[in-house]
Each structure stands twice: as structure tokens, then as C-alpha cells.
Amino acid sequence: MAGKQTVIVTGGSGFIGTNFVRLLVKSGGYRVVNLDALTYAANALSLVDLEGHPDYVFVKGSITDRELVSSLFAKYQPVGVFHLAAESHVDRSIVNAEDFVQTNVVGTYTMLESARAYWKGLSDEKKHSFRFLHVSTDEVFGSLGETGYFNEETPYAPNSPYSASKASSDHFVRAFHHTYGLPTIITNCSNNYGPYQFPEKMIPLMIMNALSGKPLPVYGDGMNVRDWLYVEDHCKAVKLAFEKGQPGDVYTIGGNNEQKNIDVVNQICVILDDIAPPVEIPQLREQGLKSYRELIRFVTDRPGHDRRYAIDSTRIRRELGWRAEVGFEAGLRRTIEWYLSNPDWVDRASGGSFGEWIQKNYAWRAEESK
Template identity: 50%
Template sequence: MELINDFPKKIRVLITGGAGFIGSAVVRKLLQDLDCIVFNLDKISYASDLSSIDYLFNNNKHLQSRYNLLKVDLSNFSKVDEAVKYADPDFVLHLAAESHVDRSITGPKPFIDSNIVGTFNLLESVRKHYDNLNSGRKELFRFLHVSTDEVFGSLDDFGSFDETTKYDPRSPYSASKAASDHLVNAWHHTYDLPILITNCSNNYGPWQYPEKLIPKVIFNAVNNFEIPIYGNGKNIRDWLYVEDHVNGILKVLLKGNIGEKYCIGGNQEKTNNEVVSSICEILDELMPKDFSYKNLIVYVKDRLGHDQRYAINSLKIKSELAWEPKYSFNEGLLITVTWYVKKFKAKK
């Protein structure tokens, strides 16, 4: 694989939010496929899950020697500073974020603390670290900030987001992520910190926290609970399989132009109705009952400020860095639903 050949040996990588859904996928990739020393900085919140990393170690115990878990809340500057000094990183991958839109609507403060204050604290600690590196390590160093397409607001029936799209966040979550993007960009222009920013579409895959749409639908369906869909179910999202996203992140980290932004999307636009119906059809095959799982679908009051459509134009990362998604939505969804069905069966 190209990434294996390009990634420096024994490089020190600090990942924030490495116990989250996307972050843990990055950790597993770095440990299993690349010869990195990994420092996972995570406060271990309600949505954290280390089980996928532990599962990796159960089958590959030797990988633990290259892994360090740092239980640190990014809102605590002194602890962040200590962690950065301890990790002494060559690469920083900033994935830690409060990310659930509904939670940001009912209680926005944790999103301000984590996504804005936490990013500021990390940037300041990393800036001091970078300033003290020798010239060789400075040339190698990268700070990659992982963001979302939600910072761009909502689209109508046509067009797509790209790296030139103006920011127009509509929820406390997306506003806090937009602020973090601006901070990262400012630290590059003001302090010459070598940064990169990625904005991704909706991720899905195994090990995702069950409050997100796809795992929530699967969980409700297999337990014969109602499957709620906001509004009329016609809101559209571009879906990106998590493994494809991880490969995109690492491509940008290694090959991206410093100071630039890259949009990473799956080019798989689906309405919420289509996503839920597809899950139900797969479950009808995997776990047939005397009724279709679609009978469990109910429509509920729409989310406040619910964006109508997201779509990403990934031409830049495809043309400049030769990245493209490997999985179609149907392929990724089948893998995902099958994995969750096995997980839920194992718990019974």
C-alpha cells in the first residue's frame, strides 16, 4: 500500500479523540498497518469507546508497545500542555470534538468548551512544541484538523460544498466546529504552524456510537422499537464509509499542501428515508420476521434548524492526492448492518 511505503518509521503521532468513532479507526490503522508510536489523547466521555482498540490488542498483543492512552480533557490547558510535552509528536491529528447536533441544541456549553476552548488549548501547546523542534523535525511536522461539512450550512437541490464554500453554520455544533476551523487557520497565518484542514461528510461504519442515525436505526429495529425519522425524511446527506475517510485523512497528512483545506466526501447522497429503508431491507434478509422492519418507521417532529442537504465535491483531494472512496454506500452499509447484527446477537 502507498501509505505504508510513505509513512516514516517510528514517527510519533498524537491523536486527540482517539477513543471516538473516527479517531479509534485512525488509531487502529496506524497501529495495525503502519509502524507508528501512537499517543491517544481522549477525555473518555459518554461516547468514548476503547473496545475496538482493545479488540485489536487481543489479536495482536505486540502492538500495545507502540500505544499510549492519555486521559486528558482538552479544556484543561495545563494537562494538555503536559500531554503534548510527553508525546513529543511529529504529527498531530485533531479529531476530538463534541459532535451530536441534538445534544448541542439542548446543551451547547460542552460544545464551546470542547470544540473551541479545547482546540485553542491544543493549538497553543502544539505551537510551543513546534517552536522548540530542530529544523529537521520542523520540516516534517504536521497538524491536521478534522472538521465537518456542516460548517458550510445547508444546500438546496443543486450544487455541492468545496474548499471555497463560505461558512454558514446553523447549529451550536456546526458553529463551534466552524470556530475551531478558523482558529486552526489563524494559527497557521499568524504563527506559521504547519496545518491542514479536512471537512468530511457523514461517516458510518462499525463501532459507531448508537446515538447516530445508522446504528440507532439498527438497534431500534432488532429490538422491535419504533424507528424515528425527523420531519418528512427527505433531508439529504452524503455518506462516507469510515475506512475511506481514514485513508483520506492520512493522504492529506502525508501529501497535502500546508495551510490548505481538503473536502472528503463519499459521493453517496441519500435521503434519510432511503437510508432507513435500506437498513430495513438488509435486516429483512439477515433477521427475517413475520413483518417488514419498515413497519417500525414513525415520523417525529423535525429537529430545530435541520439542514436540508449536504453534498461534497471531492475533486481536489481526488485530483491532487489520488484519493477516492473504495466503498459504495450499499457495500459499506451491508458491512455495517451485518457487524451490528452480530454484535447485538452476541449480547443476548
């Protein structure tokens, strides 16, 4: 373990957390203590490859549990925290925001208080190098019109209960830096996509529904714009901000990749038509499906649906040398192939029968194309 830096990662079993923990451990420079409550959004299969790894410790528990969180600081003496744990699904926050307030606001406050108590007792040198990195979202800035970009100076204007809870957590992080000097960094990132994303989110939902011959529900007129970033590029940005950012810094992170929702869905269909054509899949052939695009349906818009998000990442590019490396078409293809190759993971996440579906409809194609 010599030379490795111990860090606490919260929410390491979620979508971004899974990709992030793997990046840190595989980098060889970190020993990761992953604190995760394993809510519905987590998947026990996501980090199965790290079980028993000497640089990976899993702790099941909530970030709202002050005693537990403080005991982890005392036991592991981390050089910093990557705080990712959150309730993150906007649609769920619209139905009921209680868990969002508890985890995102109270949980973040609990992490900050525990970190502060631990940090106060460190030597000057360790105090100086300690970092509390808070992973947040561009949704805290509200909605953009046809033009303009969010950047580090954009005023907060959250519109959904989810973004309101994240905005509140950002304010607490900022306040702990300004009031107590806790060395915090905040990153506000645009929409992520990639492997291990819970199938309720737009991109995996469309992939799953298409392959099952179910409708592809597009909110409103489908013209809402998001700036999509491949999850590994986001993870690299967060690691860089932790290693090179200064206390009090804020970075907005995006893929410089604005896409209308309807265009994303169309691109998913084009890739699926190519790698798993419906005419070659018995169940879909019987349905008379020639292209997955035939499944697209426009449905009632999400209440308070922000029209456009777009990020200006100039600061992190200029100051830390970060840039997005994975293009959208390549990233989308990689993502779709990952879902097709991991039916057990999808089954576990959705409680569904995707594994069975793959066996019946797709496995023979994969075999044939070898």
C-alpha cells in the same frame, strides 16, 4: 520502535477515532498516543485489541487541560497531531451547547497553543515536516438547495450550535497557520457511517430500534439529504492529507453518495429483512412484524435541520489520489453485520440489553447459518 513516527491523536476512542487509530497502528508506520477524555461517546471496548500493543499508548484526559497536553508534547516528541476530539452530536448541542464550546472551541485552542509552543522549539527540519491535522465537518458550510456542492471555497454558514463550534475551531486552526506559520491542514468531511458508531446516531439507532421492534423515527418528511461516506474511507483520506498535504491546505471529503434519510432507513430495513428476517425472530414474530419497514414513523423535525449536504471531493482526488472505495450498499451491509456480531460493544455503548436480545433472538440464527 525505530523508523516509526510518533503522533498524538485526540478523540481516538470515539467513532472515527477508533477506526483511525486502528488504521494507523496496523499500517506499521506509526506509534499512536491517544488522548481521550472518555466521555459518554467513547467506548472502552472499542480499542481493546490494541491494549498492550507496543505502538499504542492511551492517555485519559481532556484537550482543555493545557498542562497535560503540553506534557504529552514534551514527553512523546510527536511529528504531528491528528485532532479529532470533539463533542459531535448535533441533537445534544441543541439541548445545551456548553460542552461544545468548551471542547470544540477552547479545547482546539488549547491544542493549538500547546502545539505551537512545542513546534517553535523544534529544529528547522522537524519544524518543516510537523503537521497539525484538524478533522472537521461539512456542516460548517450550512445547507444546500436542490443543486450545488460544498468545496474548499464555500463560505462558512453554520446553523446548529454544533456546527458553529466546529466552524469556530476551523477558524482558529486557519488563524494559527496564517499568524504563526503553524503547519496546519483542515479536512471537512461529510457524514460517516460504519462500525463503532455510537448508537444515538441515525444509522446505528435505526439498526438497534429495528431489531428491538421499536419505531424507526425519521425527522420531518425524511427528504433531508446527506452525502454518506464509509468511515474507513474517511480515515484513509485523513492519513493521506497528513502525509502529502501542504501547510495551510484544506480538503473537503465526501462519498459522492447523496441519500435521502428515508432512503437510508428503507435500505437498512431491506438488508435487515434479508439477514435477520423478523418472521424468524420470536419476539418480532409475536409482534406480527413481516418487514422492518412497518416500523418507520415520521416525527417532528429537528430545529434548524439542514436540508442537503453534498461534497465536491475533486481536490483531494486530483492532488492526493484519494477515492472512496466502499459502495453504500456494501458498506451498510458490513455495518449492520458488525452491530449484529458485537452485542457486548453495543451494550456498553447504550447501557442496554442488546447482548441479551442477541442471545435470545439472533444467536441461534447465526449458529444455524454456519
